[in-house]
Amino acid sequence: MKKSLMALAFLGAFAGVAHAQTAVQIYGNLDAGFIKDTDKTLSIGKRAANTLGFKGTEDLGNGLKALFQLEIRYEPDTGTVESNSRPLFQGQSRVGLQGDFGMVRLGRGLTPMQETIGAFEPWHGLPTSAGFYTDVEVAGYTSQPLDPAGSSNNRWSNGFWYNSPANLWGGFQVNAAVATKEANGGAALVGTGTSTAPQYPANSEASANPFSLSATYNNGPVSAMAAYERNAVETKFWSLGGAINATPDLKLMATYARQDQGHTFAFNPRTKAWVLGAQYSVGPGKVLAGIGSKNPDGAPKTKQFSLGYEYSLSKRTYVYVDASRKKDITGATHLLSNPSTVNHYDVGVNHSF
Amino acid sequence: MKKSLMALAFLGAFAGVAHAQTAVQIYGNLDAGFIKDTDKTLSIGKRAANTLGFKGTEDLGNGLKALFQLEIRYEPDTGTVESNSRPLFQGQSRVGLQGDFGMVRLGRGLTPMQETIGAFEPWHGLPTSAGFYTDVEVAGYTSQPLDPAGSSNNRWSNGFWYNSPANLWGGFQVNAAVATKEANGGAALVGTGTSTAPQYPANSEASANPFSLSATYNNGPVSAMAAYERNAVETKFWSLGGAINATPDLKLMATYARQDQGHTFAFNPRTKAWVLGAQYSVGPGKVLAGIGSKNPDGAPKTKQFSLGYEYSLSKRTYVYVDASRKKDITGATHLLSNPSTVNHYDVGVNHSF
Amino acid sequence: MKKSLMALAFLGAFAGVAHAQTAVQIYGNLDAGFIKDTDKTLSIGKRAANTLGFKGTEDLGNGLKALFQLEIRYEPDTGTVESNSRPLFQGQSRVGLQGDFGMVRLGRGLTPMQETIGAFEPWHGLPTSAGFYTDVEVAGYTSQPLDPAGSSNNRWSNGFWYNSPANLWGGFQVNAAVATKEANGGAALVGTGTSTAPQYPANSEASANPFSLSATYNNGPVSAMAAYERNAVETKFWSLGGAINATPDLKLMATYARQDQGHTFAFNPRTKAWVLGAQYSVGPGKVLAGIGSKNPDGAPKTKQFSLGYEYSLSKRTYVYVDASRKKDITGATHLLSNPSTVNHYDVGVNHSF
Structure with missing residues (x-):
């Protein structure tokens, strides 16, 4: 029987507090520093993504848990x-269940491929220009090509x-996701069409269900690691990676990746990329180093070298x-409007809570 | 005397923590599932509204409390x-006081009418297409016709x-709200005017104070329940409803509603609607069933039948x-551009925290 | 060595909870009331800025602390x-370190000048029309003239x-901030240029680093107090203020300020302003009173008188x-399109959490 509205207001609004207090954890981090790039003014910005999140789990019995996570x-x-x-x-923004089965x-989150490959990158997969993750390591690939312009490149809405x-099986883990074909309100993507008849008009649905696998x-x-992903415009991406703790203080890592845009590119659809990295711990400090290359068919090749240092307070x-140099290496007949070499420097602080 | 700025910064920013920790409760829910509607691609979406809220009360003594609630x-x-x-x-987003007087x-929130009528609906007033609340039960009525296009239909800004x-009086509760005439930045509403001289131009103030009453x-x-509401363009809405626990496991409910848009419609201003519903509990499960109809003067009549099942983990x-069928039943001469029948199916999970 | 993805997901997403629970404090306030201004409809609005914040500190040892604060x-x-x-x-939104050095x-926050001058204003620096802070006390000055139209007037992005x-030194405190020249996406500012060749085109960088000092x-x-600030278009602002607790219940205060827009105004670049205020406590109540004037070269002079009362529950x-009167006093030849006198009344509640 319906409770009175007042009682409802109180139950809904002010009771249920006992469990609320224990069910939600607040977490996040704040990273800010000074950045100087070639031909740009000194700026204040971030090295890591900045988050403020709310999450929780509920024990459902029999080893089953419900869980949610919302991250600003x-x-x-x-x-x-x-x-x-x-x-x-x-x-x-995800809700789910967890048990013996996994x-x-x-909801919405990183694809399994993006999450896996980021963990084999010497800058911890951070979005900083000093790192390799957002551009070089993934060979210029984007997981959400039909989403609006402001979207990031490594997430899916409407995913499972x-x-x-x-x-x-003794050390293996497999991860998989699939997204619906739902249109997300993005701009037109010309592809193999024309500007008046684009291959994917504005607000297109995916031509095939995007999926992502990693082991x-x-x-x-x-x-x-090994990963394979196909996005909403049927671009295919695969990657292999490995890491070894050569000594307790020295970790070495490498990834290789290929992107095939054959579904939307009439010519030169392939891009290859590799990254070699190292992390060396010295007391509370850690030296980061990496070198990487992105090599698109028929377009300037990108080379990047980076060096960084983190000191834990x-x-x-x-x-x-961090200090980093990124270079576009072009064929003799190729003209570039952007500066062919960008140096990047940053210094800052990262605080987790 | 003014404290020093440093002291202020610390008092303002980092002290006051002791009460903050006890004063704010975080709550919410996350509901997501798969949805399939006639002629639409499979999608991931919600059945319930999704919330992340912050609320608290403060005891002021003498039975008086201050309270606030902010809900994303x-x-x-x-x-x-x-x-x-x-x-x-x-x-x-509301702040208030509470005592023996009520x-x-x-601030901003659901109108009393909308809050009351939603509680007499078999899908708990959820916004899912399987339920009747957002369209059929309220006879197509909107509480905020002068608000911007993205606004919902059942809330007021600037309300008391x-x-x-x-x-x-032994079982009765009364609820009332009134809103100011403030303009909220909405588009023009033609009404009985013309497109060049709309009855309510863009960013109009209300022509009368909106008010809402329910008992x-x-x-x-x-x-x-009985409820009456008048919105910013003087559309009038009233509704009656009842519910009975026929057995401890079976709840039956019904609502009837009328909307009168005579202030903005030159012809056929009236819409009638009714909903019959049932909820039947079987152990941790609950079967939901409903049938309803919305009947606007001189326009296609909507009929909806829905069946659902909830299982508590x-x-x-x-x-x-859930499974639901919604049909537009038209006179012989009436043409429809939309499909006349939409089937809706969903399956998902709802987690509160 | 990389943890498995599952373990990462759990460590990243669901562990780390122990510290999260103690590291974040939630705080804020909700202020709402009725407002009536001359020639405007009765409205519901705010007297104080409304906040919902998250903050924390971490003890790093040796008297050093890390701190963050995020405030909606x-x-x-x-x-x-x-x-x-x-x-x-x-x-x-700021992150920082704190120790014996200060x-x-x-990140982003109030400039030191704006923070200091607001504390010498009889309405506690609140943004209400009854107070003097946002317009009169600062002589019409804005700290962020190149930011987008929706920005406030007293904050900096990209600041240190x-x-x-x-x-x-026995009672003194000094506060300083400097911002980068980074463009923030604002509209063009004509200044001493023309509409086709504005002095600051759209999305301009600052022509000099903004800085702000207060003691x-x-x-x-x-x-x-004494404060000096220069903004992104090289407008200069300085202010002096003082306050005295004449009796334990009576606080008197005064500020004087000058703005010099010589860098962007060809004529009449100077504005002067003064505010006199008093706060008188009577038990749980406090009477606020203030009078102030803003006097721009060659433009109407603004005079304001305000009276308020706060009662603590x-x-x-x-x-x-509150009740307030604001008057534009013009020379004989000056024409005004706005009403020359605005009366403001408000009544409401402020709840902190």
Whole structure:
């Protein structure tokens, strides 16, 4: 029987508090620093993505758990949501169940490929220009080509995720996601069409369900990965990676990736990329180093070399400094409007909470 | 005397923590599932509104309390705020006082009519297409016709709310709200004017103060409601409803509603609607069933039949499945551009925190 | 060595909870009331800025602390972010370190001048029309003239802040901030140029680094301040202020300020302003009174007189009522399109949490 409205207001609004207090954890991080790029003014910006999140789990009995996670992404230098254009919960918004079978989730989040490859990158997969993750390591690939211009490149809306348990078959884990074909309101993508008859008109549905697969292997000092993804315009991406703790203080890592845009590019659809990286710990400090290359068919090749240092003030707070050089290497007949070499320097602080 | 700025910064920014920790409760829910509608691609979406809220009360002594509530609404499948267009605190943003006299609040929230009628609907007033609340039950009525296009239909900005105590006169409760005439930046509403001289030009103020009244009665297995509301363009709406727990497991409910748009419609201003519903509990499961009709003067009549099932995994988490058919029944000479019958199916999970 | 993805998901997403729970404090306030201004309809709005914030500190040892603060600003009458246009974390988004040397922070927040001068204003620096802070006290000056139209007037993005300890040299504190020249996406500012060749085209960088300095002095019943600021279009602002607790219940205060827009105004670049104020406590009540004047060269002079009363229901909740008159006093040949006198009345409630 319906409770009275007043009682409802109280139950809905002010009771239920006992469980609320224990069910929600707030977490996040704030990273800001000074950045200087070639031909740009000194700026204040970020090295890591900035988050403010809310999450929780509920024990359902029999080893089953319900879980949710909502993660705001923002720009600390201007106070806006990420890029002043992305969804409020750009980080992720997912609900799911977890048990002996692994974990299933629905909503928006990183694709399994993007999540896996970022973990084999010497800058921890951070979006900084000093790192390799957002451009070089993924060979220029984007997971959401039909989404609006302000979207990021590595997430799916309207996705369904599955993660196996961590120690499937002695060290293996498999991760998979598939997204619906739903239109997300993006601009037209010309592709193999024309500007008046684009291959994907504005607000197109996907021509095939995007899917993403990754497998990881962990055994003592060795880890490895393989990933495959196909996005909404049927671009195909695969990657292999490996890492080894050569000594307790030295970790070496490498990834190789290929992107095939044959569905939307009439010519030169392939891009190859590789990244080699190292992390070397010295007391509370860690030296990061990486070199990488992105090589699109018939377009300038990108080469990047980066060096960084992180110094931990505590478990939750570290300061950092990076220097990086990114070069576009072109054939003799190729003209570039952008500067062919960009040097990047940053120094800042990262605080987790 | 003014404290030093440093002290201020610390008092303002980092002290006051002791009370903050006890004063704010975080709550919400995340609901996502698969949806398939006639002639649409399979999608991931919601059945319930999704919320992340912050609320609290303060004991002022003598039975008086101060209270506040701020409630974010969002879309978990894309991570945006609700409909990617609504206010951040679409759920509500209100502050008020509460005591023996009842509760008074200022801000933005559901109108008393909308809150009351939603509680007599078999899908708990959820916004899913399987339910009757957002369209059929309210006879197509909107509480905020002069607000911007992205606004919802059942809330007021700039409102003042009063709720009586729950057990006024043995089972009765009365609820009332009134809004200011303030313009909210909406588009023009042609009404009885012309497109060049609309009855309500863009960013119009209300022509009369919107108000909303509802009364509920609860006595053992029986509950009943009556509600009346007038919006900013003087559309009038009234509704009657009743519910009975026929057995401990079976609840039956019905509402009847009329909308009168005589102030803005030169012809056929009236719409009538009714909904009959049932909820039947079987262990941790609940079967939902409903049938309803919306009948606008001189326009196609809508008929809807829905069947659903909810299964509780815990007090805070349930899974659900729904099937629904909605039909536009037209006179012989009436042409429709939309499909005359839409079938809706969904399956998903709802987790509260 | 890389942890497995599943383990990462759990560590990243669901562990780390122990510290999260203690590291983040939620705080804020909700202020709403009725407002009536000359020639405007009765409205519901705010007297104070409305906030919902997240903040925390971490002890790094040796007297050093890391700190962060993220503060949402919103409009409770409509549920939107502040002005339905400002950044999500309009209040502030800063990270920093604090120790014996004082405090350094990076991000977005009030300038030191704006923070200091607001504390010498009889309405506590609140943005209400009854107060003097946002217009009269600062002589019409804005700290961010090149930011987008929806921005506030008293904050910086891309800033670096330093606050000295509170008791530097027996009662003195100094505060400083500097911002980068980064473009923030604002509209063109004509200045001494023309509409086709504006002095600052759209999305201009600052022509010089904005900076802001303030010093405060506190000694028993006496406090004083001096502040100087230069914004992105090289407008210069300075101010002096003082306050004295004449009796334990009576506080008197005064500020004087000058703005020099010589860099962008060919004629009449100077504006002067003064405010005199008093606060008188009577039990849980406080009477506020102020008179002020803004006097731009060659433009109408503004005079304002205000009277208010605050009554505390508790430490965290008070009700208020204000009456204010603002007059534009023009020379004989000056024509005004706006009403020359605006009366303002408000009554409402302020609740902190």
